Amino acid sequence: xxxxxIRRLALVxxxxxxxxxxxxxxxxxxxxxxxxxxxxxxxxxxxxxxxTEVIARANGIINPSNIRAGDRLLIPLNGEVREVEVPETYTxxxxxxxxxxxxxxxxxxxxxxSLNGLDNPNALFVGQVLTLRAPxxxxxxxxVPGESEQVPAPSGITxxxxxxGxxxxxxxxxxxxVAMTVIQEANGIEDASRIFSGxxxxxxxxxxxxxxVAALPNGLVALDxxxxxxxxxxxxxxxxxxxNTATIAIAFLDQTINVATLDDGRAHVGFAPIPLGTAAGVYxxxxxxxxxxxxxxxxxxxxxxxxxxxxxxxxxPPDKLELLTPAVEQxxxxxxxxxxxNYSAERYFGGPMGLPAAAAMYSAFGAQRAxxxxxxxxxxxxxxxxxxxxxxxxxxxxGQVVLADTLNIRGTTVVVDHGWGVYTLYAHLxxxxxxxxxxxxxxQPLGTIGATGRATGAHLHWEVWVRGTPVDPMQWVAEAFx
Ligand SMILES: [Zn+2]
Numbered sequence: 001x002x003x004x005x006i007r008r009l010a011l012v013x014x015x016x017x018x019x020x021x022x023x024x025x026x027x028x029x030x031x032x033x034x035x036x037x038x039x040x041x042x043x044x045x046x047x048x049x050x051x052t053e054v055i056a057r058a059n060g061i062i063n064p065s066n067i068r069a070g071d072r073l074l075i076p077l078n079g080e081v082r083e084v085e086v087p088e089t090y091t092x093x094x095x096x097x098x099x100x101x102x103x104x105x106x107x108x109x110x111x112x113x114s115l116n117g118l119d120n121p122n123a124l125f126v127g128q129v130l131t132l133r134a135p136x137x138x139x140x141x142x143x144v145p146g147e148s149e150q151v152p153a154p155s156g157i158t159x160x161x162x163x164x165g166x167x168x169x170x171x172x173x174x175x176x177x178v179a180m181t182v183i184q185e186a187n188g189i190e191d192a193s194r195i196f197s198g199x200x201x202x203x204x205x206x207x208x209x210x211x212x213v214a215a216l217p218n219g220l221v222a223l224d225x226x227x228x229x230x231x232x233x234x235x236x237x238x239x240x241x242x243x244n245t246a247t248i249a250i251a252f253l254d255q256t257i258n259v260a261t262l263d264d265g266r267a268h269v270g271f272a273p274i275p276l277g278t279a280a281g282v283y284x285x286x287x288x289x290x291x292x293x294x295x296x297x298x299x300x301x302x303x304x305x306x307x308x309x310x311x312x313x314x315x316x317p318p319d320k321l322e323l324l325t326p327a328v329e330q331x332x333x334x335x336x337x338x339x340x341x342n343y344s345a346e347r348y349f350g351g352p353m354g355l356p357a358a359a360a361m362y363s364a365f366g367a368q369r370a371x372x373x374x375x376x377x378x379x380x381x382x383x384x385x386x387x388x389x390x391x392x393x394x395x396x397x398x399g400q401v402v403l404a405d406t407l408n409i410r411g412t413t414v415v416v417d418h419g420w421g422v423y424t425l426y427a428h429l430x431x432x433x434x435x436x437x438x439x440x441x442x443x444q445p446l447g448t449i450g451a452t453g454r455a456t457g458a459h460l461h462w463e464v465w466v467r468g469t470p471v472d473p474m475q476w477v478a479e480a481f482x
Contacts, residue, residue: 032074035073094126162198163196163199229303232277235272236273239267241267253283257271282303285299307472332409336415337468339402344417365383382461390431411454
């Protein structure tokens with residue numbers, strides 16, 4: 001390569017760096033505005049000191065009366081549209097579809113289909129990571145003096161957020177993945193506790209791949225699914241915010257998920273227990289919102305992955321073998337499903353649950369089990385704690401005792417209803433103090449550790465049930481619900 005060639009290459013590279021740095025500066029000149037109920041293009045334009053024509057032009061709007069709550073508008077802060085850096089990937093959120101994603105990032109459906117090798121463009125699922133653009137190979141670092149400084153990458157966009165009832169600055173910061181102090185600084189907020197419902201906050205530095213691009217249906221302001229990919233045997237959480245007082249119904253995995261509505265009727269929480277044995281795959285979830293304006297429905301796909309709980313081989317003594325009879329197991333499961341299917345509207349739990357005994361856990365939830373050389377045809381529906389006979393068994397959270405009885409497999413058993421469809425179960429007890437109907441506090445003794453029922457030695461078998469489905473109890477100790 002000749003000297004002239006190298007010089008020309010250096011020129012091209014420096015021109016490229018200049019373009020990148022201009023884009024980086026200009027991304028600060030655009031704001032994304034989410035249209036709220038009751039807003040018009042005129043009121044939005046007024047708010048930003050712009051004309052309706054400028055906003056209409058920036059967003060390709062032909063009829064200015066044709067905007068809807070939930071629409072996302074680019075607001076050119078200096079009266080003209082600047083180019084926004086397109087991220088490399090985007091994580092699919094509830095309510096997204098391929099067309100909306102393509103529009104939001106200035107590409108088309110065919111490109112996304114080919115970049116991501118999608119067989120069926122309608123089978124997107126929440127949490128799926130899509131490649132938005134073909135990777136651009138970075139220019140080799142030039143060996144030219146003065147070109148070694150790093151160009152800062154654009155650090156996200158600025159979003160306007162209208163504070164909803166029940167939100168805190170912390171929850172808002174978490175939702176957008178930015179530091180609380182960044183929001184405080186951008187809005188001149190000295191006391192973080194002093195935000196109010198209806199207040200508009202500027203959220204700078206939002207990474208666009210975490211912001212849902214598609215409009216939610218009428219009446220639905222926000223929908224959060226935690227985690228985005230659900231796990232066999234674990235409890236998922238769905239939080240919704242509605243514009244008006246509303247009731248929510250959710251259908252998922254052949255179950256109807258009960259949704260609790262909080263204070264003002266606009267915040268809603270539901271739990272999605274994923275039964276053991278649910279095959280890894282993608283399943284539809286349907287959310288129905290009913291408010292004064294009628295009924296609207298949102299359907300999207302959610303991924304479930306395997307729990308990976310492993311296998312256990314258990315040997316029972318001859319005198320307990322009859323307890324392996326399928327009918328005995330089925331009867332007991334049916335009874336517990338019936339007891340735990342009830343939904344109490346009162347919530348007695350809050351925050352992480354306590355441990356059910358001062359004892360060490362030695363066998364975790366979820367393992368597939370084979371008894372006495374048989375097939376792996378059963379699941380461990382709880383967690384086992386080692387403890388000397390007589391060790392107190394205590395309530396993991398406050399609630400009402402709904403079962404205190406001797407069962408074939410679980411032996412002497414107590415079930416506590418914590419409200420909102422959440423139950424704890426304590427099995428193989430020796431002594432039992434709890435009686436049906438009694439209210440208990442967290443930490444209150446319910447009985448003592450024993451070896452009654454299908455137990456090979458003294459231990460506590462502890463279960464958490466969510467509306468008729470046993471789930472990993474240790475998740476309820478590790479995480480704060482609701
Ligand atoms: Zn057990």
